[in-house]
Amino acid sequence: MFQNVNPATGQKLDEIAEMDDAAVESALARADAMWRQWRISTLEDRTALLSHIGDAFEGNKHRLAEIATREMGKTLKSAVAEVEKCVAAFRHYAEHGPEFLESFEVQVAKGRAIGRWLPIGPVLAVMPWNFPYWQVVRFLAPAIMAGNVGLLKHASITQGVGAAIEDMVLKGGAPEGLFQNLPVKSGKVADIIADRRVAAVTLTGSEGAGQKVAEAAGRALKKVVLELGGSDPFIVMPSADIDEAAKQAVTARIQNTGQSCICGKRMIVHADIYDAFAEKFVAGMKAVKADDPMHDETDMGPLSSFEQRDTVLDQIERAKQAGATLLCGGAKLDKPGAYMSAGVLTDVPPESDIAKEEIFGPVAMLFKVPDIDAAIALANDIPYGLGSSVWTKDAAEQERFERDIAAGMTAVNQMLASTPEAPFGGVKLSGHGRELGPWGMHEFMNLKSVLLND
Known part of the structure; x- marks a missing residue:
């Protein structure tokens, strides 16, 4: 049983029953049967379905947004924007998917060779709570276009979102079994990955979750794409x-209450403009309003x-114990719900453990560097x-930074954001493989x- 709490109020939400083993077996059987049909569907059928699913999301965006806000606390306006981004992704793959699947020809020593993109089967997505619609859709839209089918193991605290996504896919006209939400807990994931009917797995989540999923996929010799944490x-x-x-640094650090893998977390500033930047940045962070996420004027929710x-809060204390100074905020707020104020840490020792961790909340670390070489070295450390x-x-x-x-990913003179058109993913412990664009579709083909x- 999933029993979740509204983080804005501390009140319990509806209980959601966990899927038992027999139900999981039925879901896998449906997925396998549906893939055998969907793999030979026409491109016209696939693009039409994606368009209709996009319409269903758009027509229900406010209701969908309210579910996410209740379950994980993001502001309602940002939740609406997230659903709208999902609509854009469905329409992007409906418009451009056929060209992504075009065969190509190369000359070989004797004759010619044709490269064909073909689906591989049911893909399991293990997804987190922080962008509960977008992170599912950026796997789902290309999977449908590719001729695959989707299975979702969503985060425990966003089970309502998982059910809502399946409902929207069905409302868009998808046949039963093309996409299924599996309300299961993490302990069942390895067995699902091992099942012969599951072709591959994609995960967005923590480093620890990535290790477990990659291990299970490795044992089963199955393709895996991992989008893990970042600082x-x-x-x-x-x-x-x-x-x-x-201004953009403040937005980057507090978006989704700082719970974004790609929001700026370590502000690395050249010494010549450090004081001027720090003054403006700290003032901006002090002005952030943390309040009821349902209100339009709220900057960030719980x-x-x-x-x-x-x-x-524990990470802040450990940073202070390591020698850091808390310039502002970073404190629990005196109101119901999981609220805290936006904070800025400075003088964090670069060699300390906390300097190398991801702080998944509205707290920035501010560093001063003497030149571009030091900036790049610290960025990579x-x-x-x-x-x-x-x-x-x-x-x-700019060329140095890009190289x-x-x-x-590197954004130049703008805050980094994902978009359906461009590849998304990381290196080192941030994972491997890419999502979005044709690259994300081709990962599972x-x-x-x-x-x-001839």
Whole structure:
């Protein structure tokens, strides 16, 4: 049984029953049977279905957003925006999916070879709570377009979202079994991965979860894509627009109450403009309003749970014990719910454990560096490599950052964000493989070589 709590109020939500072994078996049988049909469906059928599912999401976006807000605390306005982003993804793959699946031809020593993209079967997605719609849809839309079918193991605290996604897929006209939400707990994931009917697995989540899923996939010799944590650098150089950089740094750090893998977490600022940036950034963080996520004027809601808030507060204390200074915020708020104020840490020893961790909450670490070499070295001196944001108007500096920051993504003079068109993923302990664009679709397809001698 799943028993969740609204993190904004502390009140219990409806209980959701866990799927038993017999129900899991039935779901896997349906997925296998449906794949055998869907794999030979026409591109026209696939694109039409994606468009209709997008319409279902759009027509129900406010109801869907309210479910996410109740379950994990993000502001209602940001939840609506997340659903709208899902609509864009469905429509992107409906429009461009056929071209992503086009065969190609190469000349070989004798004759020619044709490369064909073919589906591989049911794909299991193990997904987190922080962007509970978007992180599912960025797997699901390309999976449907590819001719695969989807199975979802959603986070324990967002079971209502998982059920709602399945409902929207069915409302869009999908045949039964094309996408199924499996309300199971983590202990059953390895057995599902091992089942011969599951072709591959994708996970977005923590490093620990990634290790367990990768181990299970490895034992079964199945393809796995992992998008894990990150502690993204947000680097500001003297030529940057300081006002805009400071403004975007605040947005990056507090979006989704700081619970985003790719929001800037370590603000690395050149010494020449450090004081000016720090003043603006701290002022912006102090002005952040943490309140009821249902209200339009709220900047950020509670953290996803009381446990998550306590984890962040503990990280702040450990940073202070290591020698860091808390410039503002970073405290529990005196109201019901898992609220805390936005905080800024400075003087964090770069060699300390906390400097290399991901703080999954609205707390930034602020570092001063003397030059670009030091900025890049500090940016890379962590085990993660997901995203990065760099602020400079100097073309040579931009080239250095693009080439030398060890990350899967770098945004220049803007806050990093995912988009359906561009590849998404990381290096080092941030995982491997890519989502979105044609690359995310191709991760779970068989690129078959057809050799012809004509």
